[in-house]
Amino acid sequence: MAPTEQQVASAPPAGPSWKNDLVAGFLVFLIALPLCLGIAMASGFPPVAGILTAVVGGVISTWMGSARLTIKGPAAGLIVIALGAVTELGGTEGGGYRRALACIVVAAVLQIGLALARAGKLGDFFPSSVVHGMLAAIGIIIFSKQIHVLLGVSPAAKEPLHLLAEIPHSVAAMNPEIALIGALSLALLFGWPFVAKRFAWAKRVPAPLLVLAGAMPLAYFFDLEHEHTYSFAITHHDYTIGPKFLVNLPGNLLKAVAFPDFSQITSSVSIKYVVMFTLVGSIESLLSAKAVDTLDPEKRRSDLDRDLLATGVGNLVAGFIGGLPMISEIVRSSANIGYGARTRLANFFHGLFLLLFVAFAPGLIHRIPLAALAAMLTFTGIRLASPKEFVHTFRIGKEQLLILSTTTLVTIATDLLVGVAAGIAMKMVIHLFNGTPVGSLFRPEIDEQVVGDRVTLQVKHAAVFSNYLTIKRRIEQHASAKAIEVDLSNARLVDHTVMTNLQDLKSLLESQGRSLTVSGLDAHSQLSAHPLSARKKMALAPVASR
Numbered sequence: 001m002a003p004t005e006q007q008v009a010s011a012p013p014a015g016p017s018w019k020n021d022l023v024a025g026f027l028v029f030l031i032a033l034p035l036c037l038g039i040a041m042a043s044g045f046p047p048v049a050g051i052l053t054a055v056v057g058g059v060i061s062t063w064m065g066s067a068r069l070t071i072k073g074p075a076a077g078l079i080v081i082a083l084g085a086v087t088e089l090g091g092t093e094g095g096g097y098r099r100a101l102a103c104i105v106v107a108a109v110l111q112i113g114l115a116l117a118r119a120g121k122l123g124d125f126f127p128s129s130v131v132h133g134m135l136a137a138i139g140i141i142i143f144s145k146q147i148h149v150l151l152g153v154s155p156a157a158k159e160p161l162h163l164l165a166e167i168p169h170s171v172a173a174m175n176p177e178i179a180l181i182g183a184l185s186l187a188l189l190f191g192w193p194f195v196a197k198r199f200a201w202a203k204r205v206p207a208p209l210l211v212l213a214g215a216m217p218l219a220y221f222f223d224l225e226h227e228h229t230y231s232f233a234i235t236h237h238d239y240t241i242g243p244k245f246l247v248n249l250p251g252n253l254l255k256a257v258a259f260p261d262f263s264q265i266t267s268s269v270s271i272k273y274v275v276m277f278t279l280v281g282s283i284e285s286l287l288s289a290k291a292v293d294t295l296d297p298e299k300r301r302s303d304l305d306r307d308l309l310a311t312g313v314g315n316l317v318a319g320f321i322g323g324l325p326m327i328s329e330i331v332r333s334s335a336n337i338g339y340g341a342r343t344r345l346a347n348f349f350h351g352l353f354l355l356l357f358v359a360f361a362p363g364l365i366h367r368i369p370l371a372a373l374a375a376m377l378t379f380t381g382i383r384l385a386s387p388k389e390f391v392h393t394f395r396i397g398k399e400q401l402l403i404l405s406t407t408t409l410v411t412i413a414t415d416l417l418v419g420v421a422a423g424i425a426m427k428m429v430i431h432l433f434n435g436t437p438v439g440s441l442f443r444p445e446i447d448e449q450v451v452g453d454r455v456t457l458q459v460k461h462a463a464v465f466s467n468y469l470t471i472k473r474r475i476e477q478h479a480s481a482k483a484i485e486v487d488l489s490n491a492r493l494v495d496h497t498v499m500t501n502l503q504d505l506k507s508l509l510e511s512q513g514r515s516l517t518v519s520g521l522d523a524h525s526q527l528s529a530h531p532l533s534a535r536k537k538m539a540l541a542p543v544a545s546r
Contacts, residue, residue, distance in 0.1 A: 017342035017343055017345070018343075018345055020340045020341060020342045020346075021341050021342055021343055021345035021346040021348075021349055022345075022346075022349050023339065023340060024336050024339035024340050024341035024346040024349075024350075025058075025336075025341070025345070025346040025347070025348070025349025025350040025352070025353060026349065026350075026353055027204070027206060027335070027339045028071055028332050028335055028336050028339065028341075028346065028350040029349075029350045029353035029354055029357070030206050030208070030209045031206045031208050031209070031331075031332055031335055032054050032071070032073055032332055032350060032354060033051070033208075033354065033357065033365075034208045034211065034212055034368065034372070034373055034376055035050075035073075035074075035208060035332075035376060036050030036051045036053070036054050036073060036074055036354070037050055037051065037247055037365065037368065037373055038050075038373030038374070038376050038377045039074045039075070039076055039079060039324065039377070040053075040074065040324055041247075041370065041373060042076075042079045042083065042142065042145065042146060042377050043074075043078070043079050043082035043083050043086070043324060044082065044083045044086035044087065044092055044096070044097065044100075045082065045086070045097060045100075045322075045324055046097075046250075046256060046258075046322070047247050047248065047249060047365070048249055048250065048253070048256040048358065049074075049256070049258075049322055049323050049324050050073075050074045050323075050324055051354050051358050052256065052257075052318060052321060052322060052323035052324075053073055053074045053314075053318045053323035053324045053325070053326045054072070054073035054074065054326070054350070054351055054354050055351045055352075055354050055355045055358075056072075056314050056317045056318045056321075056323060056326070056351070057071070057072025057073045057314050057318075057326045057347070057351060058071075058072060058073075058347050058348050058349070058350050058351015058352060058354065059348060059351040059352060059355065060313065060314055060317055061310040061311065061313060061314035061326070061347075062310075062344050062345070062347045062348040062351070063348075064306075064309060064310035064313045064314070065303065065306030065307060065309055065310045066306075066307055066310040066311075066328075066344055066347060067289040067292060067293070067302035067303075067304075067306075067307040067310075067328060067344075068296070068300060068302060068343055068344050069292050069295075069296055069333060069336055069337050069341055069343075069344070069346070070288065070289055070292050070302075070307065070328035070329070070333045070336075070344075070347065071328070071329050071332035071333045071335075071336050071346075071347050071350060072310070072311065072314055072326050072327070072328060072329070072347060072351075073326055073327075073329050073332060074323075074324040074325070074326060074329075075284065075326075075327045075329045076138065076139075076142060076377065076380045076381070076384065077135060077138050077280070077284050077327070077384075078277070078280065078281060078284070078324070078325050078327070079138065079141075079142055079377075080137075080138050080141050080142070080416060081273060081276045081277060081280060081325075081416060082100060082324060082325065084273065084276075084415065085099070085100035085103055085273040085276075085277075086100045088269050088273075089103075089264060089269060089270065089273075095261060097258065098258060098259065098260055098261035099260075099261050099263070099264050099265075099270065100273070101258065101259070101260035101261070101319050101320075101322060102260035102261055102262045102264075102265045102270065102319075103265070103270050103273045103274045103277055104260070104277055104315055104318070104319035104323075104324075104325050105260050105262075105315075105316060105319035105320060106265060106270075106274045107273075107274045107275075107277035107278040107281065107315065107319075107325065108312050108313070108314075108315035108316035108318075108319055108325075109312070109316065110274070110278045110312075111278055111281070111282055111308060111309075111311060111312030111315060112309060112312035112313065112316070114278070114282060114308060114312070115305050115306070115308040115309035115311075115312055116309070118305045119282075119305070119308065120286060120303070120304030120305040120307070120308050121304070121469055121472070122282065122283065122286060123283065123286030123287050123289075123290055123304060124468060124469060124472060124501050125465065125466075125468070125469060126283055126287075126420075126424075126465075127403065127423070127424070127427055127465045127495075127496070127497045128496070128497065128500065129393060129396075129400040129401075129403040129404045129407070129423070129427070129496070130403060130404075130407050130420060130423035130424055130427065131283065131284075131287060132389055132393060132404055133403065133404040133405065133406065133407025133408045133411070133419070133423050134280070134407055134408075134411060134416060134419060134420055134423070135384045135385075136384060136385040136389060136390075136404065136407075136408045137385075137407065137408045137409075137411035137412050137416075137419060138381075138384055138411075138416075139380070139381040139382065139383065139384025139385030139386075140160060140164075140381065140384075140385045140408070140412060141160045141381075141412065142377055142378070142380060142381035142384070143378055143381035143382060143385065144160045144161075144163035144164045144167075145160075145163060146374040146377040146378045146381065147167060147170070147374075147378055148163070148166070148167075148170045149182075149370055149371065149373075149374035150178075150179070150182030150183075150185075150186065150371050150374040150375055150378055151170050151171065151173075151174035151175065151178065151179045151182060151371075152174055152175030152177075152178025152179055152182070152239075152241075152245065152371060153170040153173055153174055153175065155169075155170060160412050161412065161413075175239045175240075175241065176232045176234075176235070176239065177222045177230070177239070177241055178241065178245055178369070178371045179371070180218070181215050181218050181219065181222075181369050181371040181372060182371035182372070182374055182375045182378075183375075184214055184215070184218070185211045185214065185215050185371065185372045185375035185376070186375040186378060186379060188207060188210050188211050188214060189207050189208075189211060189375060189376065189379040190379065192205075192207040192210060193207070203338070204339070206335070208376055211372050211375065211376065212368060212372065215368070215369050215371070215372035216367050216368060216369070216372075218369070219245075219246065219367060219368075219369040220367070222241060223241075224241055224242065224243065224245050224246050224369060225242075225243055225246065225367075226242060226243075227240065227241070227242025227243065227244075228240070228241065228242065229241075245369055245370050245371065246366060246367065246368065246369060246370065247365055247366055247367075247368045247369075247370065247373070248366070249358075249362050249365050249366055250362075251362070252359075252362070253358055253359050253362075256322060257321050257322050258321070258322030259320065259321075259322070260319060260320060272415075272417070275417065276415075276416055276417055277315075277325055279417070279420075280416055280420075281311070281315070281325050281327055282308060282311075284327050285307070285308065285311050285327035285328045286304055286307070286308060286328075288327060288328040288329060288330040288333065289302050289304055289307045289328045290302075290304070290504075291330055292328065292330065292333045292334070292337070295333075295334060295337050296337065297337070299511055301508060301511075307328060311326060311327060311328065314326050331380075332350075336350075385408075389404075390404065390405075395528060395529070395530055396496055396528055396530045396532070396533055397496060397527045397528040397530065397533050397534055398527070398528070399430050399527060399534065400496060400534075402426065402430070403423050403426050403427050403430070404423070406422055406423055406426045407419050407420060407422060407423030407426075410422040410423070427465065427495075428441060428466065431462065431464050431466075431493060431495065434492070434493045434534075434536050435462075435492040435493055435536070435537075436461070436462040436464060436492060436493050437461050437462065437492075439461075440460075440461035440462040440464075440467065441462070441464065441466050441467065442466050442467050442470075443467060443470065444459050444460070444461065444462065444463060444467040444470055444471055445459070445460040445461055446458065446459055446460070446470070446471065446474055447460070448474070450478075450481075453480070453481050453482040453483065454481065454482065454483045454484075454485070455478045455481045455483070455484045455485070456484075456485045456487055457471070457474055457475065457484070457485070457486050457487065458487040458489070458490060458520075459471060459486065459487065459488055459490070459491050460490040460491060461490070461491060461492060462491055462492055462493045462494075463488055463491045463493070463494045463495070463498045464493060464494075464495045464497070464498060465495055465497035465498065468497060468498050468501055471486070471498070472501070472505065475505065475516070481514070482513075482514055482515070483514065483515045483517070484509070484514070484515070484516050484517070485516075485517045485518075485519055486502060486516065486517070486518050486519070487519050487520045488518065488519070488520040488521055488524075488535070489519070489520025489521075489522075489523065490520070491520075491537065492536070492537050493534065493535070493536050493537070494521070494524065494534060494535040495534045496530075496532060496533060496534045499518075499532040499533070499534070499535070500532050502516070502518050503532060506518075521535050523537055523538075524536060524537050524538075525537075525538050
């Protein structure tokens with residue numbers, strides 16, 4: 001009998017692929033080390049918390065059913081939530097860190113429950129424009145905070161918009177030696193991809209490793225380990241530098257372990273962050289796992305429910321020992337594939353290397369300048385909020401840009417939950433404006449015709465993101481059908497999310513030797529020239545009654 005996905009998930013893969021995974025795991029470890037430290041510090045957690053999370057994600061989650069080529073660890077996308085939890089639950093000095101850990105633990109239990117309830121399909125529900133708007137807002141918030149750290153300045157402002165407004169003041173008041181480390185690090189991060197395009201060998205060298213190779217000698221040259229002042233001739237000012245500009249780690253790994261404080265877990269603030277950790281963490285992880293599947297050279301598909309279970313179990317362990325929440329992280333996972341990973345062992349090796357490094361060489365970590373980590377996070381923030389993403393979204397459709405912008409602006413002005421809700425509400429309003437009946441927003445009317453091994457599903461009134469899961473479920477009910485046709489001729493509106501998901505589903509069925517055809521769109525007009533843009537039926541033919 002052929003092994004099932006569950007059996008494969010729990011057994012170490014055989015064959016020589018472990019050598020590829022060992023190399024890939026080591027190279028990803030070099031990328032993950034500084035990013036884990038930077039994400040933890042930006043989140044208001046101790047620096048080692050990020051490494052604890054990646055270790056748990058690699059050493060434990062790997063064997064719980066983690067998607068084959070994903071790398072589990074802390075992500076920039078959760079910085080805003082983690083920092084908000086620490087701040088609102090008491091601050092770094094007032095117990096906020098340990099109360100935030102309690103939120104992570106409870107959220108992990110909810111994630112496990114979602115996985116057992118087979119909620120992996122939630123990755124198909126949320127519109128891409130809302131998700132990208134959320135990530136753009138996170139990128140702007142990260143940039144607004146980390147640019148000041150890069151310059152060696154402590155800003156007076158706390159809110160993102162005020163922090164952005166304070167950037168000119170921080171530039172004028174920057175600490176020159178710290179800013180030099182940060183600026184050179186940022187230049188390396190932006191410039192190295194251009195070098196890698198010209199020289200094949202450069203693709204094997206992670207840019208974050210180069211940043212550390214340049215920043216740590218500068219920190220030694222500027223003697224950041226000892227507090228002192230220096231004069232800068234151009235500005236005629238004295239500046240203070242010292243160990244506070246370096247990563248601070250405990251003497252050994254056991255001292256880094258912290259336990260959650262559940263004393264305020266029933267408060268409204270804690271409940272808010274439990275929901276945020278659960279919702280945003282699960283969505284981002286599921287979407288990353290789906291994206292990684294498309295990059296897999298062998299075109300294997302992951303069990304998203306098992307991957308969510310692995311993430312939930314990892315978060316449960318990480319939360320109990322002082323770590324950040326983890327997800328399937330897209331950047332490190334993409335690098336993992338690029339470095340030749342073949343199986344989930346690469347994730348295990350990446351976690352193992354991190355564990356060994358922090359256990360036996362913590363002194364090296366202490367020599368890393370905070371400005372270098374801030375440069376990596378600033379770079380991440382700029383990429384998340386890249387103008388290219390807004391341009392790409394505009395090309396898909398003007399309505400998509402409106403949804404993305406609404407999500408971004410409301411998130412920056414309020415918080416992630418309100419921002420995501422505002423984006424979804426805006427999308428629904430647009431659907432109603434474009435003729436979607438209220439009753440069809442969540443329950444599509446579907447007529448079904450089966451002839452032999454061919455199935456035709458005629459979707460009436462509307463095929464939109466909020467009712468797509470029903471459409472997908474009807475398709476999945478015909479697992480033995482060789483050919484499935486989705487007829488949209490009687491749908492007034494077909495949105496971009498449905499067009500994209502049907503395209504992905506078509507690729508999946510083709511990999512199984514089956515076919516999925518989308519028909520009936522000839523009478524619809526596209527809302528943009530993009531091949532997967534929304535379709536609206538301009539001249540409505542009478543729709544058959546039930």
